[in-house]
Amino acid sequence: MADADTIAAIATPPGVGGIGVIRISGPRALAVSESLTDSRLQIGRIQLRDFLDADRSAIDQGLVLCFRGPRSFTGEDVVELQGHGGPVLQEMLLARLLDLGCRLARPGEFSERAFLNGKLDLTQAEAIADLIESGSQAAARAAMKSLQGAFSRRIHDLVDAVIDLRAFVEAALDFAEEEIDFLGESDILQRLQSLIGDTETILDEAERGRLLNEGLTVAIAGRPNAGKSSLLNRLAGYDAAIVTDIAGTTRDVIREHIALKGIPLHIIDTAGLRDSDDPVEQEGIRRAWREIEQADAVLMLIDARSGETDEDRAILERLADCAVTRVYTKADLLSPGQTPPQDGLLISSHSGQGMDALIDRIVGHAGEGGTEASTFLARQRHVDALQRAREALLQARRVFAETASGELMAEDLRQAQQALSEITGEFTTEDLLGRIFGSFCIGK
Numbered sequence: 117m118a119d120a121d122t123i124a125a126i127a128t129p130p131g132v133g134g135i136g137v138i139r140i141s142g143p144r145a146l147a148v149s150e151s152l153t154d155s156r157l158q159i160g161r162i163q164l165r166d167f168l169d170a171d172r173s174a175i176d177q178g179l180v181l182c183f184r185g186p187r188s189f190t191g192e193d194v195v196e197l198q199g200h201g202g203p204v205l206q207e208m209l210l211a212r213l214l215d216l217g218c219r220l221a222r223p224g225e226f227s228e229r230a231f232l233n234g235k236l237d238l239t240q241a242e243a244i245a246d247l248i249e250s251g252s253q254a255a256a257r258a259a260m261k262s263l264q265g266a267f268s269r270r271i272h273d274l275v276d277a278v279i280d281l282r283a284f285v286e287a288a289l290d291f292a293e294e295e296i297d298f299l300g301e302s303d304i305l306q307r308l309q310s311l312i313g314d315t316e317t318i319l320d321e322a323e324r325g326r327l328l329n330e331g332l333t334v335a336i337a338g339r340p341n342a343g344k345s346s347l348l349n350r351l352a353g354y355d356a357a358i359v360t361d362i363a364g365t366t367r368d369v370i371r372e373h374i375a376l377k378g379i380p381l382h383i384i385d386t387a388g389l390r391d392s393d394d395p396v397e398q399e400g401i402r403r404a405w406r407e408i409e410q411a412d413a414v415l416m417l418i419d420a421r422s423g424e425t426d427e428d429r430a431i432l433e434r435l436a437d438c439a440v441t442r443v444y445t446k447a448d449l450l451s452p453g454q455t456p457p458q459d460g461l462l463i464s465s466h467s468g469q470g471m472d473a474l475i476d477r478i479v480g481h482a483g484e485g486g487t488e489a490s491t492f493l494a495r496q497r498h499v500d501a502l503q504r505a506r507e508a509l510l511q512a513r514r515v516f517a518e519t520a521s522g523e524l525m526a527e528d529l530r531q532a533q534q535a536l537s538e539i540t541g542e543f544t545t546e547d548l549l550g551r552i553f554g555s556f557c558i559g560k
């Protein structure tokens with residue numbers, strides 16, 4: 117058992133509803149519920165009971181479901197009280213349970229106990245939170261696949277392969293130099309290579325799963341009057357940002373949350389980039405750069421009539437490390453004989469020209485095949501860990517190619533294994549668990 121406390125929390129959302137569920141977990145869950153209902157309760161049966169206050173007056177009436185650990189969500193004894201969904205009622209019931217010796221559950225504590233008792237691994241526990249919070253059907257489906265273990269299985273297979281290779285290399289350490297050759301240097305390299313390939317495949321999928329979960333951040337950048345706010349409004353489908361023909365209209369960072377082709381997007385409109393003496397505009401530009409440099413993708417807007425100017429080139433230079441798409445704007449204003457620049461997309465936020473191609477390009481940032489190919493939902497944490505695992509494997513390959521030393525390589529393999537194990541939670545720190553479960557809501 118993870119904890120001797122018996123915890124309780126309201127599991128349904130706050131507010132008025134047909135039913136309201138209170139969840140209790142821990143060694144005294146059944147005893148407390150029997151006191152509350154002043155009755156004997158049985159496992160695995162749905163029982164109608166009065167929920168009694170200290171003075172034996174009924175607070176509410178409802179169904180009681182009892183589960184005996186380890187055959188429960190948390191792995192401990194669990195009782196669910198399904199009463200009526202009134203906030204005052206539920207508070208009264210919860211207060212009574214605290215009187216009877218329960219402690220109020222911390223956010224995510226039910227899931228944390230399920231994890232600590234081996235009912236779920238970490239990706240599955242996270243998938244529950246992501247499933248509940250999923251913002252699109254595609255995200256919900258992918259979260260469900262993670263919950264069913266699709267992601268964990270892939271990671272386990274990878275960990276097993278790393279362990280095999282470690283065992284192989286470490287066995288080789290027990291042999292003399294000449295015998296290592298006999299064990300096959302090329303074999304080791306080949307296995308390492310296929311491990312790196314598998315890690316990269318999963319990393320790609322995890323990145324897509326992360327985008328599906330957290331959304332793709334797309335910043336709209338460019339000089340004043342390039343048409344940034346007009347594009348934001350066109351994509352959002354309403355007048356989110358002020359548009360005028362005065363250069364320097366937008367000062368604040370404006371965010372719109374939209375979905376294109378099932379992919380959640382955070383579209384960010386920013387202040388026009390230029391040298392300015394106005395302290396308000398300077399601050400706007402400073403914030404603009406911060407958003408642009410952190411975005412997953414940047415749309416660099418350039419007036420199609422002027423084409424790329426020196427000022428645009430200066431901005432593009434600073435964007436060298438970002439995923440930038442050049443977008444030439446105001447296509448409707450091009451004079452009939454004028455040929456538009458060819459090194460980017462051509463759009464008009466007024467006529468709608470080129471919007472489909474732009475949307476395809478934006479969605480394309482979510483990866484080959486878009487999110488339809490996502491087999492599981494992922495978080496930034498998973499992507500980071502996979503990247504560390506890949507780094508360690510690449511390092512192992514470098515070390516082995518240079519030194520042919522299994523000993524040095526074994527340490528890198530150990531690190532790769534550790535990074536992968538963080539994903540499923542076989543290797544974790546208190547701190548990591550606190551951060552993950554602390555972000556869940558109470559009663560989950």
Ligand SMILES: Nc1nc2c(ncn2[C@@H]2O[C@H](COP(=O)(O)OP(=O)(O)OP(=O)(O)O)[C@@H](O)[C@H]2O)c(=O)[nH]1
Pocket residue numbers: 338339340341342343344345346347358359360361362363364365366367386387388389445446447448449463464465466467
């Ligand atoms: N004809 C035409 N005009 C456009 C188009 N897009 C923007 N404009 C006009 O260009 C001017 C500037 O547009 P904004 O969207 O405010 O430009 P911005 O890049 O947000 O400008 P700042 O906020 O000042 O940086 C406005 O007068 C818009 O109506 C377009 O596709 N066609």
Ligand SMILES: [Mg+2]
Pocket residue numbers: 344345346357358359365366386388
């Ligand atoms: Mg603007």
